[in-house]
Amino acid sequence: MSPDDRPLTVLECSGVGPGGITRVLTELARHWPADHRLEVLAAPAGWDVGGVPVVSRQGGGRERTIAAAAAALRRRRAGRVLSLSPSLAVAGVRVPLTTIVHDLAFRLWPHGLSRAVRQYRRVSYATAIRRSGRLLCVSERTRHDLLGVYGLGADRTAVWHPGSDLSAPGARPAVLPPDYVLVPGHAAHKGVELAVEAMRDFPGHTLAVLGGGARPAAGGSGRVIVLDRLDEAAYAAAVAGAAAFVMPSHFEGYGLPAAEALRLGTPTVISPDPALREATGGAAVCMESWTAGALTAALREALARPRPARPVATRSWREATLDLVERVWR
Structure with missing residues (x-):
């Protein structure tokens, strides 16, 4: 198989901001299998993982970012789209779409969220639910919430757990005290x-x-x-x-x-x-x-408690990424 014949997944990131979702983006890009192509759409400003093509970046505010991503997705006629969080950008997507759902806090624990943010999330979640062939929830809890709030059929949803391994620790920040x-x-x-x-x-x-x-x-x-x-x-x-x-x-x-x-x-x-x-x-x-x-x-x-003799074994990002790719292309 030539490099151009590999299956292509477009990673749609218009809803990615600071926090855990950025880590998910980074680790998926690092561990994406070599026999699949990956392109990143609407990457956060300054984000970079060497060798991973970035089609566009966030800029000019949320509305312009979403409009640009939506236009790019409408032009796609091949491959698959994986949206890292529910987004209005997928409204016109023409290829198979999978969306990752992290939580429903905007509905179930909205404290500290502005009215504008809550309204945007209501619309973006409704759009993602309407357009996505598969909704992957990061926990059974989120899947339970999604089914309960939106009344979806269970066959459209599944649970995908992220990885949790980190690179080797570097120097501890100097501001931290001993204890x-x-x-x-x-x-x-x-x-x-x-x-x-x-x-x-x-x-x-x-x-x-x-x-x-x-x-x-x-x-x-x-x-x-x-x-x-x-x-x-x-x-x-x-x-x-x-x-x-x-x-x-x-x-x-x-x-x-x-x-x-x-x-x-x-x-x-x-x-x-x-x-x-x-x-x-x-x-x-x-x-x-x-x-x-x-x-x-x-x-x-x-x-x-004494510190464990060996760390708790948890799911690696390599395992999580291979599992995700298989689900997107299933």
Whole structure:
């Protein structure tokens, strides 16, 4: 088979922004099999994985990005389209379309989302559901939500779990103290306020908040630092070096960072969210409720446990990518 005869998948990324979906994009591009072609449409500005063709990039705001992506997709007459999240750009697609659905937070936990964002997501999800031959949900929880909210037939949906392996840790960010607890904090649903309150009971540890953004109130302790967005090696080092990794999230579609922390051997605490339970497979300490007291108790348990002799075995990105390609071309 000549290179041009390989099956072509267009990875549609107009809905990809900062956060976990960008990691999904990067890892899929890195691990895409050589016997399949891949082109990336509407890639985030500055995103690059060597050797992967980028057809277009996001720019000029959401409306222009979507319009440009939609025009490019309408011209496609061969191959398959894989949309990394529900998008209006797929409204006129003429080839088989698969869409990945990460969560339904805009319907089930919309706190912190503007009215405009909620409205866009309602329309984009409706479009993706109408146009997609297959909807791949990143967890059973998300599939359950999708079936319940939209009343879809189960035969149009399936579960596809992401990978969770990271590159080797690099140098730990210099701002981190010797003893710290790490929490993702780029969005309201991450439950950072519970972590801040719980840390009052751990005077020997600092809370490090991942993801940049505003510094949360430290509750009088002053032991809270906020990390700007880290490159992959620094992120892996920060997770691997933490005394514990906590995700007291109010809502998750999957909970990839918790799975990554377990793979790196870091004691991990999760909320009772069903997607987090699914992502961690019983290997994390689970809070009994969404309260600071429950997080305190779970964190004490995690810190008292010896670190595992070997990291928790989780799904690799190579396995996840090969599985995804097979589903797109099934």
